Structures are given as structure tokens and as C-alpha cells.
Amino acid sequence: MNLAVEPSTDTDHARPRDPAEIWVARHWQDVLGFGVGIRENFFGVGGNSLDAARVINSVLDEFDRQLPLNAVMENPTVERLATLVREENGRALSLPLVEIQSGDGSRPPLFLVHPASGQVGAYCDLARALGDEFPVFGLQPVGLYTDAAPSTTIAAMARRYLDEIRAVDPVGPYFLGGCSTGAAVAVELAGLLTGAGAEVRLLAAIDHDLVDPAAGLVDSALRQLAQGREPAEVLAEWQEHDLVPHDEAPAFVTRSLRVWQANQDAVRDWRPAHHAGRLDVFGGRDRSAGWPPGMTEQAHECPAGPDGTHVQSVADELRTLIG
Known part of the structure; x- marks a missing residue:
């Protein structure tokens, strides 16, 4: 039928x-x-x-x-x-590697590391804006969807995600990026890859607000959680704004807080090593730590489109850089 x-x-x-x-x-x-x-x-x-x-x-x-x-x-x-x-x-x-878009084999994979919230769903709109031909992978933290303890340092996250990236693409060249915490982890990953003789052709630090209009709402709710707000209230707010499935439990919010706190601590304590590569910066820096010494920054303007969002202009810039 x-x-x-x-x-x-x-x-x-x-x-x-x-x-x-x-x-x-x-x-x-x-x-x-x-x-x-x-x-x-x-x-x-x-x-x-x-x-x-x-x-x-x-x-x-x-x-x-x-x-x-x-x-x-x-x-x-x-x-x-x-x-x-x-x-x-x-x-x-719940594993770290999340395949967001398969691509058609004509473009290299783009690996995007999670923001401070740990959720890689926000990268779905960016993948769609890039085009169906681009394979896109998200890297999510341990402990967001299970009770496992999250990693607490940028170096530990990078080492864990390195194996996942190499399982997809053993030789490169590599195209990396991320928002907030993810940008720091991407920089650390680039150092590990180049130190092992691999080529990193793209290293992108993307302002979270440019690809996820709800980024501010999520971060604000997590800060309120840290100050004692009830998880059930936050879950209801996230569901009202269509940020999590409607059958999600308050335990997810509690795990989100734990991951967010671990990511905040990891960025605060991060001491990046010298890195001679280029960092493509999309929007402002939404973290307090400095980039590694020796790194060259290239700023990218990403104006809002007719729909009021910046996703398409970010995607257009990335498409040019990836080639």
C-alpha cells in the first residue's frame, strides 16, 4: 500500500x-x-x-x-x-559523537563542539543552512543524558573527543568549531591534532547567540538553577519555548546544571598552550579566558537575515571557508 x-x-x-x-x-x-x-x-x-x-x-x-x-x-x-x-x-x-547531517560525500566533515549547556541541538539549524551536502557532527558532553560524571577540564574533553573525531576521519584535514565552551575545546583539539602532524584547515569560535536565539534563555535558567531555582520550573520554561521534548524529566535539568557548571569551571581554569594557527571568530567572545598566545584571529561579520536570525550568514561564511 x-x-x-x-x-x-x-x-x-x-x-x-x-x-x-x-x-x-x-x-x-x-x-x-x-x-x-x-x-x-x-x-x-x-x-x-x-x-x-x-x-x-x-x-x-x-x-x-x-x-x-x-x-x-x-x-x-x-x-x-x-x-x-x-x-x-x-x-x-548518549555517546559523545552525534551525527547531525550525513552529507553527500562531496564535502569534508565539520565537527562542532557543544556550548556550555552541553546541548548540540542548536547546531541543527546551522547544518541545514550549510546545505545537505555537508556532513556535520556534534560533540556532546558525558553526563548530559546519563548519570556519568562530566569532564571538568578542557584538556580532558579534547582528549575524549579526539578519538571520536578520528573514528570518523582518521587523517584529516580537519574542520573544527564550537560555541562558548566548545570554542575552547576546539582550540585544544586543534593543538592535539597539529601536534600529531595533522592539518587543521578551519578552527571557528562562534558566538552562541548567532546560531541559537534561545542561548540566552538557557544560560539564564542554568544560572538561576545554580542559585536555587527548582528544576521542574526550569523544565516547564524550556518546554514552553520548545527547547526540550515534552516527555523529558526534571532529572535532565539537574544533569544540565552539573554539565554547565563543569564547563564553566573548565573554561575558567583553562591555560591554553601556544598555538600558531588561525582562529575564525564569528561574533564576540562569550568566555573570559584569552585565546592561546601566537594565534591569529580573523573576524567575520554575520548580519541578521530577513528572518531576523544570523544562522544563514554564519553558514555562508563557513561554506566559503570550508570550500
Whole structure:
């Protein structure tokens, strides 16, 4: 039975908010040939029963879990299908490397390290703005989706993420970036890679506000948590602003605070070694520590587009730099 209908005209392209939604959205994009928002109907945008079977097979191949054959029909949005994937495979989705966009093989992978909040979902809009041909990976901290203790130094984070990056691309050249804490970790990663003889062609420090309009709201809530605000209140606020799934528990907010505090401490204590490379800076510096001595900075203007956001102009600059 073919369930295809006319493509949806829904323009609400809400981005994925956690690794489960990122995983489902990426596989839907691979199957459908284009990205969709988390609330767009799979069959309403052109998917059919054979496409749905491919999605189910992807879950089996990736997680060795067999979802019911009618899972996509009964859960026809990224948001709803991700609930099933999350329930079955939460631990697998908590690993540091998050593949945001597969790319088409014509461009090198871009690795973006998490901001202070630890959440890499904000990079989904940037990946989409870059274009489907670009593979994009996020690196998320240990302890955000499990009870494991987060890393507390920039050096420890970089060493952990280095193995993940090399598993994707063993030889380079490498293209790295990040927001807030992620920028510091990217710089440390660049030092490790160049010290081992690899080439780093892009090292980008991106103002978090440029790629995530909700960055200020998240950081403010985390500061309030540190001062005693109730996790349930923060969770309700984040859900109201569509920043986390509606079935998320207050424990996620508590873990977010722990990760945020670890990242704040790590940046405060970071003492970067001399680095002779170039740092491409997008927007202002949103951390107090200085960049490594010897580093050359290249500033990039990223004006707001017609929609009032800066994501597209950041993506345009990155596309030029990556080539």
C-alpha cells in the first residue's frame, strides 16, 4: 500500500532538540531526500510505506532493535517516533559523537563542539543552512543524558573527543568549531591534532547567540538553577519555548546544571598552550579566558537575515571557508 500524499505546506520547521530527534530527523532526511521539521507528517511530506520500512530497518541496523512495522504510521512525526527510539536506545544516544547531517560525500566533515549547556541541538539549524551536502557532527558532553560524571577540564574533553573525531576521519584535514565552551575545546583539539602532524584547515569560535536565539534563555535558567531555582520550573520554561521534548524529566535539568557548571569551571581554569594557527571568530567572545598566545584571529561579520536570525550568514561564511 502506498501512503504518499501531496507534500505538506507546513512552514514550521522546528529543529530537533535531543539526540533521539536528531537521529530520526537525519534518517528521514536520508530517506526522503530533504530535511523536515520535527512536527511535519512523514506521509504528508511525500513519504510512503516503503520509505517507512527503510526507517524501521535503520533502527534495526543501528541499535539492533526491531520496531513494529507500523511504528512510523502510528508515530508519523520526528517528535513522536523519537519517543520510541529514545525509550529503546537512550544509552546509545548518549555517546559523545552525534551525527547531525550525513552529507553527500562531496564535502569534508565539520565537527562542532557543544556550548556550555552541553546541548548540540542548536547546531541543527546551522547544518541545514550549510546545505545537505555537508556532513556535520556534534560533540556532546558525558553526563548530559546519563548519570556519568562530566569532564571538568578542557584538556580532558579534547582528549575524549579526539578519538571520536578520528573514528570518523582518521587523517584529516580537519574542520573544527564550537560555541562558548566548545570554542575552547576546539582550540585544544586543534593543538592535539597539529601536534600529531595533522592539518587543521578551519578552527571557528562562534558566538552562541548567532546560531541559537534561545542561548540566552538557557544560560539564564542554568544560572538561576545554580542559585536555587527548582528544576521542574526550569523544565516547564524550556518546554514552553520548545527547547526540550515534552516527555523529558526534571532529572535532565539537574544533569544540565552539573554539565554547565563543569564547563564553566573548565573554561575558567583553562591555560591554553601556544598555538600558531588561525582562529575564525564569528561574533564576540562569550568566555573570559584569552585565546592561546601566537594565534591569529580573523573576524567575520554575520548580519541578521530577513528572518531576523544570523544562522544563514554564519553558514555562508563557513561554506566559503570550508570550500
